[in-house]
Amino acid sequence: MLKKTMSLLRKKEARIAYLFLFPTLAGFATFVIGPMFASIFISLYKWDILGSPRFIGLSNYLHLLKDGRLLTCYSNTFRFVIFAVGFNVVSALLIAVAINAKMNNVLRGFYRSAVFLPVMLSAAAVSVVWFFLLDTDFGVVNYYLLKLGFKKIPWLTSSRYSLLSIVLVDVWKILGFNVVLFSAGLQNIPRHLYEAALIDGASRWHSFRYITIPMLSPTLFFAIVWALIGAFQVFDYPFIMTLGGPGDSSRTIVLYLYEHGFRFFSMGYASSIALSLFMIILLLTLLQLRLGERWVFYG
Amino acid sequence: MSKSHAMTMVFVVVAVIFVLSSVASGADTVRLRFVYLGSAADIKIWKDLADMFHEKHPDIVVDVQAVPATGWAEYFDKVATMIAGGSPPDLARIAIEGVQLCATKGLMMPIDEYIARDEKELKEFFDDVHPALIQAFQYEGKTYMLPIEWNNMVIFYNTKIFEKNGVDFPSKDWTKDDFLEIAKKLTQDFDGDGTVDQYGFEIPLQYFAGAMPWIFNAGATFLTPDWKKPLVNDPNCVDAVQFMRDLIWEYKVAPPAPATLDPLYAHFSSGQIAMMGGGRWPVLQFVNAGMYDFDIQLWPKWRDQVTEFGVGGVAIIQATKNPDAAWEFVKFTTSKESMVYWTKLGWCVPARRSIAYSDAMYELPPKHAELYYDSLDNARAVPSPPQYNQVENIFLRYLGEALANEKSPKEAMDLCQKELEAIMQ
Numbered sequence: 001m002l003k004k005t006m007s008l009l010r011k012k013e014a015r016i017a018y019l020f021l022f023p024t025l026a027g028f029a030t031f032v033i034g035p036m037f038a039s040i041f042i043s044l045y046k047w048d049i050l051g052s053p054r055f056i057g058l059s060n061y062l063h064l065l066k067d068g069r070l071l072t073c074y075s076n077t078f079r080f081v082i083f084a085v086g087f088n089v090v091s092a093l094l095i096a097v098a099i100n101a102k103m104n105n106v107l108r109g110f111y112r113s114a115v116f117l118p119v120m121l122s123a124a125a126v127s128v129v130w131f132f133l134l135d136t137d138f139g140v141v142n143y144y145l146l147k148l149g150f151k152k153i154p155w156l157t158s159s160r161y162s163l164l165s166i167v168l169v170d171v172w173k174i175l176g177f178n179v180v181l182f183s184a185g186l187q188n189i190p191r192h193l194y195e196a197a198l199i200d201g202a203s204r205w206h207s208f209r210y211i212t213i214p215m216l217s218p219t220l221f222f223a224i225v226w227a228l229i230g231a232f233q234v235f236d237y238p239f240i241m242t243l244g245g246p247g248d249s250s251r252t253i254v255l256y257l258y259e260h261g262f263r264f265f266s267m268g269y270a271s272s273i274a275l276s277l278f279m280i281i282l283l284l285t286l287l288q289l290r291l292g293e294r295w296v297f298y299g
Numbered sequence: 300m301s302k303s304h305a306m307t308m309v310f311v312v313v314a315v316i317f318v319l320s321s322v323a324s325g326a327d328t329v330r331l332r333f334v335y336l337g338s339a340a341d342i343k344i345w346k347d348l349a350d351m352f353h354e355k356h357p358d359i360v361v362d363v364q365a366v367p368a369t370g371w372a373e374y375f376d377k378v379a380t381m382i383a384g385g386s387p388p389d390l391a392r393i394a395i396e397g398v399q400l401c402a403t404k405g406l407m408m409p410i411d412e413y414i415a416r417d418e419k420e421l422k423e424f425f426d427d428v429h430p431a432l433i434q435a436f437q438y439e440g441k442t443y444m445l446p447i448e449w450n451n452m453v454i455f456y457n458t459k460i461f462e463k464n465g466v467d468f469p470s471k472d473w474t475k476d477d478f479l480e481i482a483k484k485l486t487q488d489f490d491g492d493g494t495v496d497q498y499g500f501e502i503p504l505q506y507f508a509g510a511m512p513w514i515f516n517a518g519a520t521f522l523t524p525d526w527k528k529p530l531v532n533d534p535n536c537v538d539a540v541q542f543m544r545d546l547i548w549e550y551k552v553a554p555p556a557p558a559t560l561d562p563l564y565a566h567f568s569s570g571q572i573a574m575m576g577g578g579r580w581p582v583l584q585f586v587n588a589g590m591y592d593f594d595i596q597l598w599p600k601w602r603d604q605v606t607e608f609g610v611g612g613v614a615i616i617q618a619t620k621n622p623d624a625a626w627e628f629v630k631f632t633t634s635k636e637s638m639v640y641w642t643k644l645g646w647c648v649p650a651r652r653s654i655a656y657s658d659a660m661y662e663l664p665p666k667h668a669e670l671y672y673d674s675l676d677n678a679r680a681v682p683s684p685p686q687y688n689q690v691e692n693i694f695l696r697y698l699g700e701a702l703a704n705e706k707s708p709k710e711a712m713d714l715c716q717k718e719l720e721a722i723m724q
Contacts, residue, residue: 048379048404050383050404050406131559131562132562132565135557136554137494137495138554146492146494154555156558157556157558158555158703159700159703239369241558242558243504243558243695245504245695245696245700245703246504246699247696247697247699247700247703247706248696262372262373262376262377263372263373263376263688263689263692264689264692265379265404265688
């Protein structure tokens with residue numbers, strides 16, 4: 001008897017839970033799942049939004065294979081991902097460890113907020129500001145480089161630096177998120193591990209290498225997967241600061257996709273690019289999950 | 300009656316009242332949706348125009364909606380998406396860059412029948428407007444818009460910098476070499492630290508507002524005059540690109556070319572560059588930034604001295620259900636009253652001659668505002684083929700490499716020509 005009332009109650013609760021979930025699920029289905037499936041279909045058509053779509057089978061995908069610029073954009077994107085994620089995770093880790101060192105709480109709070117501040121800004125606003133800061137002749141960055149005895153760097157107007165500039169701005173903006181993530185992870189590491197290591201005569205480097213890194217590995221793993229997915233979709237910075245140029249030097253794959261879909265009215269081709277990117281991100285994420293088993297320590 | 304039934308009844312009654320009231324007001328009021336490519340900066344202009352129009356036509360309400368976009372191609376795409384999504388706007392501001400693109404996509408309604416119907420009423424307007432502006436909106440025997448506002452590329456110069464350095468203001472017949480001399484003189488390093496603090500000129504990586512005036516004056520046309528085939532590796536066109544590249548790398552009178560126009564306005568209004576190119580739209584930018592010490596001169600003569608212009612109007616969207624009401628609004632935007640209003644704000648050059656030479660143009664700098672309309676006799680429209688969206692993208696990609704000194708102008712334009720030929724078959 002008791003059991004039956006419980007299950008009735010649970011049923012009722014479940015119904016209410018679904019009711020509460022409904023708006024989110026409906027939104028997710030309409031704006032995420034729906035378009036995802038739609039883009040699979042669209043990628044089989046030639047469609048300029050206004051006219052009626054024409055079925056062309058796998059032509060868009062065949063075109064992908066022949067598109068030399070696609071390769072350039074993918075190569076830019078891969079370089080961006082490697083540098084952005086690398087810089088981001090390494091420097092966030094160093095900063096998190098530094099902030100986590102013995103320090104008064106007010107100061108620690110200040111550093112944490114300071115480094116987190118850019119995370120809350122919109123990428124577009126950040127790009128506009130950095131666009132002016134990185135101005136070759138009148139920008140603040142080069143002004144100080146000159147003061148320090150360096151040469152002016154054509155950050156956004158040369159193929160050599162345009163992608164690097166975007167990496168720097170991205171790292172500056174995202175860094176704080178990982179710092180906060182790592183700080184939380186660091187605080188969960190039991191103090192006695194360090195104390196034991198100290199008694200055994202371990203150096204600071206050894207404590208870091210053999211205690212901090214393994215204990216932090218689940219957090220690190222999450223941060224890398226997350227940063228990688230985000231980095232593959234980079235769009236705002238090149239869109240606002242360089243428009244992909246000079247030439248194609250800072251054109252990322254999402255910017256290229258966007259241009260085909262929303263500038264040249266080739267929705268089909270844009271969808272096929274999107275799906276190629278989806279496959280790449282999916283494969284890399286699966287690969288990471290697999291590799292992660294080897295180095296992530298779930299104590 | 301239970302409580303929930305009572306609530307249902309209330310809802311039904313409210314719904315019925317709502318529907319009835321909207322039917323009642325819908326019977327004599329037409330609502331039109333107008334979209335334009337723009338930002339918060341000019342929404343006031345369009346809202347005010349809509350209000351002025353509503354006063355004259357109490358039965359028509361125009362809802363103004365800004366469509367933020369980085370360029371014409373993206374804007375047309377958004378308008379196309381609205382149409383495909385089943386909520387087409389009735390009216391859209393469109394510039395010459397989009398006329399052939401939108402016409403071939405069937406976005407705009409030809410207005411020849413309306414023009415014929417209201418011939419008498421419009422005669423005074425056509426008499427008041429330069430034919431070059433009217434022709435710009437005709438494509439394959441049809442007229443798609445009436446010109447309202449336009450811009451042509453002239454050189455803006457900072458009068459204070461010129462005076463301080465004892466440089467005479469340029470005259471109409473100045474040449475490319477005079478321009479270069481002045482630019483050299485005005486490129487200065489104030490503190491002697493080996494880096495330039497004030498440049499003579501700046502070239503943005505832009506199609507209409509960057510490269511085209513140099514290309515035209517170098518004696519090239521960029522595309523064939525009918526805009527059907529590319530001519531970008533024509534020796535004169537390569538010459539123009541070479542000259543722009545040299546301004547930055549050889550003579551060092553201009554900073555590296557930025558990808559957008561914003562740095563130009565910032566640098567010019569803070570005195571970091573002495574000259575720049577623009578139409579009349581920068582006036583609004585400068586006045587907002589508190590910059591009044593400037594004047595304009597025609598683009599310097601090279602092999603040719605033509606002015607490049609672009610023109611805008613309000614198009615009736617093919618999918619509208621209220622073309623007659625939309626046409627009334629189009630006609631209103633061609634009225635003297637509406638043009639005087641925004642001319643005083645320093646927005647664009649009015650299509651009407653009578654207003655372009657009136658006091659409304661002189662409430663703000665430049666002092667020589669008559670140069671705008673004067674130059675129309677020797678003017679050429681910005682090349683705007685139906686593939687404009689791709690042509691601009693391709694050209695800027697190669698121009699960017701040439702201006703960054705990463706490809707020779709000849710090599711860049713040869714490659715550009717090849718790519719343009721492929722899409723303009």
